Each structure stands twice: as C-alpha cells, then as structure tokens.
Amino acid sequence: MQFLTIGHRGVMGVEPENTLSSFVRAQQAGMDVIELDLHLSKDGALVVMHDADVDRTTDGHGAIAGLTLAELRALDAGGGQRVPLFEEVLDAVSAPLQAEIKDVAAARVLAEVMHRRALVERVEVLSFHDEALTHISSLVPGVRTGLVAEFYGPEVIDRALTAGAGAVVLDIRRLTLETVRRARTEKLAVIGWVVNTLDELRLAHALELDGVTTDFPEIRSTGRFMA
Numbered sequence: 001m002q003f004l005t006i007g008h009r010g011v012m013g014v015e016p017e018n019t020l021s022s023f024v025r026a027q028q029a030g031m032d033v034i035e036l037d038l039h040l041s042k043d044g045a046l047v048v049m050h051d052a053d054v055d056r057t058t059d060g061h062g063a064i065a066g067l068t069l070a071e072l073r074a075l076d077a078g079g080g081q082r083v084p085l086f087e088e089v090l091d092a093v094s095a096p097l098q099a100e101i102k103d104v105a106a107a108r109v110l111a112e113v114m115h116r117r118a119l120v121e122r123v124e125v126l127s128f129h130d131e132a133l134t135h136i137s138s139l140v141p142g143v144r145t146g147l148v149a150e151f152y153g154p155e156v157i158d159r160a161l162t163a164g165a166g167a168v169v170l171d172i173r174r175l176t177l178e179t180v181r182r183a184r185t186e187k188l189a190v191i192g193w194v195v196n197t198l199d200e201l202r203l204a205h206a207l208e209l210d211g212v213t214t215d216f217p218e219i220r221s222t223g224r225f226m227a
C-alpha cells in the first residue's frame with residue numbers, strides 16, 4: 001500500500017487555509033490527497049471553511065449558518081480570495097479529496113453533489129461526527145468514510161466500525177500502538193494528523209500508518225526518503 005501524504009486544508013502552513021490557492025498549491029506539491037472542511041451557508045450552499053463562524057479566517061463576523069452565500073462571498077478569506085464553494089474546489093484541482101463534514105446538515109447536500117458529479121471514487125468523506133458518516137453512507141452507497149478523533153482511546157475503533165467507516169483519522173499526539181493494532185485487526189486504515197515535523201513523520205512510519213495529514217509541502221518529499 002502506498003503511504004499517503006494528505007494536504008491539510010490545502011497546504012495551510014504556506015497558503016490561507018481552505019482557499020483555492022491552498023488547494024492548487026497542494027496539488028502542485030504532489031499531495032496524494034487534499035483535505036478540506038464543509039459547512040452550509042444560511043441558504044444551503046456547500047462552502048469550504050473550518051470554523052463554525054467566519055471570524056478567524058475572514059474579515060467578517062458571525063456564524064456561517066447565519067450568513068447567505070452572497071454575504072460569505074463578499075468576505076476576504078485570505079489574500080483577497082473568496083470563500084470557496086465545494087464545487088469550485090472540484091473544478092480547480094483534479095486530486096482525490098477528503099471532504100470533512102463539520103456541519104452535520106451538510107451531509108445531505110454533499111450526497112447530492114456526489115451523486116450528480118459521480119464522486120464516489122474521488123471523494124472520501126470524513127467527520128468527527130459518527131452520525132454524519134452513517135448519514136452519508138445511507139445516502140451514497142459505496143462511499144468511503146473515515147472517523148476523525150482528537151481525544152480518544154482504543155474504543156475509537158469500535159465507533160468507526162459502528163459508523164461503517166473504512167478508516168480512522170487520528171491526532172498523532174495520542175496515537176498508540178494498541179490503537180493501531182486494533183485498527184489493523186479490524187482492517188481499518190489509519191491516518192495520523194497533523195504531521196508537520198520529522199519526528200512526527202518518523203513516528204507515523206514506525207507505527208506503520210497508511211498516511212499522514214500535513215500543513216506543509218515539504219513533508220511530501222521528506223516522506224519519500226523514509227518509506
């Protein structure tokens with residue numbers, strides 16, 4: 001199996017996170033997969049942002065769910081860029097994507113796009129929310145899903161199995177050999193995040209992970225010499 005290097009919100013260490021420039025740069029850097037975050041605007045548009053509000057990453061204020069697409073598009077998401085629609089990212093890059101559902105209400109809209117644009121092969125769906133994974137799986141037969149967790153123990157494997165996920169995407173600072181072995185026993189893929197240093201990358205290889213999520217393009221080339 002190929003060791004995957006996944007660009008986190010594009011390559012957020014060198015470009016404004018979750019912007020088209022970040023996704024294009026991630027692709028140019030040769031990332032195997034590009035990760036992004038999904039929310040719904042007040043009028044139901046599937047937009048790519050991390051936080052539930054716009055305050056940290058734009059020049060605006062307020063909850064994404066309280067703003068229309070037109071209001072979101074008037075904001076500066078970094079370097080004069082607009083908040084991307086998910087479908088703009090699909091068109092801007094050709095790389096495989098990990099689409100993380102932040103707002104569970106986005107699962108229904110994502111399912112519609114996945115059907116209309118035949119994305120089952122290209123897009124893996126992630127979430128911290130177990131119910132978002134079960135929902136998308138019920139709407140999109142054959143979709144690949146991964147359960148994300150920051151605070152967890154080996155029981156995260158049972159949660160992933162119950163949600164029907166094929167992968168666990170786990171904060172590498174809390175990842176143990178026990179958890180990795182339980183995942184292997186259950187034939188789940190294991191991705192570590194966020195891996196930005198050589199020590200973290202060495203740990204990922206020592207644990208024989210399937211891949212890492214990183215903020216920086218350099219991890220891609222460094223990883224080649226460690227495989």
Ligand code: G3P
Pocket residue numbers: 008035037050100126148169193213
């Ligand atoms: O890929 C998992 C990772 O994206 C989860 O962390 O906070 O960047 O969404 P966060």
Ligand code: CA
Pocket residue numbers: 035036037100
């Ligand atoms: Ca994410």
